[in-house]
Amino acid sequence: MEFPSEDIFLMTASPVIKAITNFKQVSKTLEEFDVEEQPSSLLEKRYPNIKVIQSGVKQLKSDDHKIFTEDGKEYIYEKLCLCAGAKPKLIFEGNPYVLGIRDTDSAQAFQKNLAQAERIVVVGNGGIALELVYEIQGCEVIWAIKDKAIGNTFFDAGAAEFLIPKLTAEKRETPIECKRTKYTMEGSEEKERSLAASDKLGSALGPDWHEGLHLKGTKEFCHKVHIEILCEVKKIHLQQEFIQLQRTSSTFPKEEKNVKPDEVLWPVYVELTNGKIYGCDFIVSATGVVPNVKPFLDGNNFAVGEDGGLKVDKHMHTSLPDIYAAGDICTASWEPSPVWHQMRLWTQARQMGWYAAKCMAADTLGESIDMDFSFELFAHVTKFFNYKVVVLGKYNAQGLGLDHELMLRCTKGQEYVKVVMQNGRMMGAVLIGETDLEETFENLILNQMDLSAYGEELLNPDIDIEDYFD
Numbered sequence: 001m002e003f004p005s006e007d008i009f010l011m012t013a014s015p016v017i018k019a020i021t022n023f024k025q026v027s028k029t030l031e032e033f034d035v036e037e038q039p040s041s042l043l044e045k046r047y048p049n050i051k052v053i054q055s056g057v058k059q060l061k062s063d064d065h066k067i068f069t070e071d072g073k074e075y076i077y078e079k080l081c082l083c084a085g086a087k088p089k090l091i092f093e094g095n096p097y098v099l100g101i102r103d104t105d106s107a108q109a110f111q112k113n114l115a116q117a118e119r120i121v122v123v124g125n126g127g128i129a130l131e132l133v134y135e136i137q138g139c140e141v142i143w144a145i146k147d148k149a150i151g152n153t154f155f156d157a158g159a160a161e162f163l164i165p166k167l168t169a170e171k172r173e174t175p176i177e178c179k180r181t182k183y184t185m186e187g188s189e190e191k192e193r194s195l196a197a198s199d200k201l202g203s204a205l206g207p208d209w210h211e212g213l214h215l216k217g218t219k220e221f222c223h224k225v226h227i228e229i230l231c232e233v234k235k236i237h238l239q240q241e242f243i244q245l246q247r248t249s250s251t252f253p254k255e256e257k258n259v260k261p262d263e264v265l266w267p268v269y270v271e272l273t274n275g276k277i278y279g280c281d282f283i284v285s286a287t288g289v290v291p292n293v294k295p296f297l298d299g300n301n302f303a304v305g306e307d308g309g310l311k312v313d314k315h316m317h318t319s320l321p322d323i324y325a326a327g328d329i330c331t332a333s334w335e336p337s338p339v340w341h342q343m344r345l346w347t348q349a350r351q352m353g354w355y356a357a358k359c360m361a362a363d364t365l366g367e368s369i370d371m372d373f374s375f376e377l378f379a380h381v382t383k384f385f386n387y388k389v390v391v392l393g394k395y396n397a398q399g400l401g402l403d404h405e406l407m408l409r410c411t412k413g414q415e416y417v418k419v420v421m422q423n424g425r426m427m428g429a430v431l432i433g434e435t436d437l438e439e440t441f442e443n444l445i446l447n448q449m450d451l452s453a454y455g456e457e458l459l460n461p462d463i464d465i466e467d468y469f470d
């Protein structure tokens with residue numbers, strides 16, 4: 001707290017605040033922490049100059065340095081940091097059978113619907129879809145993806161193949177403990193939580209969000225996932241519409257894989273661009289996010305990135321005076337390190353928030369500030385299909401064009417190691433399983449040492465690679 005005598009207002013639409021606890025720097029850039037929901041009074045007690053105002057911001061007048069909240073109040077700021085996150089980018093938004101997952105309310109609504117479901121369709125191929133298809137039990141999942149292989153935001157086809165057997169496993173394994181951010185709800189008060197209106201945007205759930213949920217449908221089996229590749233959703237037909245089309249159009253496609261007796265109908269039918277139709281109880285749209293900029297744009301001439309976020313420079317400053325932004329709402333618009341890119345993740349939101357605060361303080365004091373080290377290398381640790389997953393740098397050769405080489409090491413059911421090399425330098429890596437390679441590879445990517453002489457030996461499991469580079 002650099003300015004204990006200044007008033008700091010934390011304005012939030014959510015009744016609880018998220019606090020980071022047990023923060024641990026696992027390596028130079030990989031970090032591990034718990035995220036807890038806490039009543040705002042705890043923060044106010046700890047820092048008396050912070051006041052939490054629980055009301056959504058409905059308007060910003062940047063020319064007047066004023067913001068207006070939904071409870072009819074207005075506030076003047078000297079410096080403002082916008083951290084309003086993102087919203088799910090839903091397909092067929094507004095269709096009552098299409099659900100998104102973002103905050104506690106939407107996750108609970110999903111759980112409730114799943115408890116009555118026999119079959120659902122999951123659309124999307126990123127973090128949420130990967131977690132869902134693995135966690136859901138007792139409900140058939142039709143997983144519709146645009147790509148050839150699963151998990152396109154994190155993996156290539158090789159890694160996808162390594163992971164697939166876990167989806168056909170009969171039994172769920174005991175979850176592994178791994179170094180990744182953990183999400184708990186300790187300290188939050190149920191009473192407060194239930195007051196949150198369902199149309200209000202709460203905080204994104206983040207890591208381990210499904211651990212407190214019971215993700216089970218009506219059946220007794222474990223996984224039953226059918227994957228439809230290279231397709232999108234063309235149309236969603238409600239039951240009545242579907243019956244009508246079946247009756248009147250001789251060319252209308254037949255429903256695939258009907259698990260119910262012929263005369264029993266599904267509430268909703270999904271028509272895919274590959275011509276197939278699946279009946280289901282509901283659809284989950286896990287199709288990414290859009291920055292939540294709407295309340296702030298009207299009347300303010302922000303520069304906005306291609307992904308819809310508020311553009312920020314290397315000091316987290318937006319294009320408007322005294323307004324900064326951090327986390328999912330912003331689009332990093334500085335010239336990034338060759339091995340860093342933005343991804344809307346907890347870790348980056350925390351790093352950006354921390355660094356934005358330092359930039360705001362430095363500006364106030366008229367001091368200069370260097371870019372935070374965390375933006376030197378993209379580093380993320382998570383868990384998919386009960387494997388520890390570490391992704392580093394340009395792990396999918398993002399932006400490297402054809403000018404790169406891949407090296408692989410894979411032991412079925414145990415580990416998958418991929419490194420991305422360019423001109424003898426390591427540019428990125430995907431590590432699945434307990435590889436213990438993250439620190440060494442992090443160093444090799446950061447120091448850009450010429451590794452040409454080592455060739456394939458880099459991934460030789462019989463060599464202790466750490467000794468090589470000490």
Ligand SMILES: Cc1cc2nc3c(=O)[nH]c(=O)nc-3n(C[C@H](O)[C@H](O)[C@H](O)COP(=O)(O)OP(=O)(O)OC[C@H]3O[C@@H](n4cnc5c(N)ncnc54)[C@H](O)[C@@H]3O)c2cc1C
Nearest residue numbers: 012013014056057084085204206207327328344345346349
């Ligand atoms: C299901 C799910 C699982 C995820 N899993 C992971 C994971 O395993 N690892 C990982 O790194 N990341 C994960 N993420 C991503 C991560 O949760 C987000 O990147 C991160 O929460 C972004 O932080 P943020 O502070 O920018 O936004 P948020 O956490 O969304 O917080 C935005 C805050 O702004 C408030 N707000 C919004 N509009 C207004 C307004 N008009 N006025 C006032 N307040 C407002 C909201 O109430 C909220 O409190 C996951 C996301 C989801 C949805």
Ligand SMILES: NC(=O)c1ccc[n+]([C@@H]2O[C@H](COP(=O)([O-])OP(=O)(O)OC[C@H]3O[C@@H](n4cnc5c(N)ncnc54)[C@H](O)[C@@H]3O)[C@@H](O)[C@H]2O)c1
Nearest residue numbers: 124125126127128129146153232286287288289344345382
């Ligand atoms: N373990 C983790 O690290 C983790 C887990 C869950 C979520 N997250 C983060 O939370 C956020 C939300 O997750 P998400 O899975 O919704 O987003 P995502 O960005 O990870 O994935 C979106 C997926 O939807 C696909 N898609 C986009 N439009 C589509 C369309 N019209 N039809 C079909 N597919 C479409 C994309 O190809 C991509 O596969 C992301 O920022 C993600 O990184 C992270």
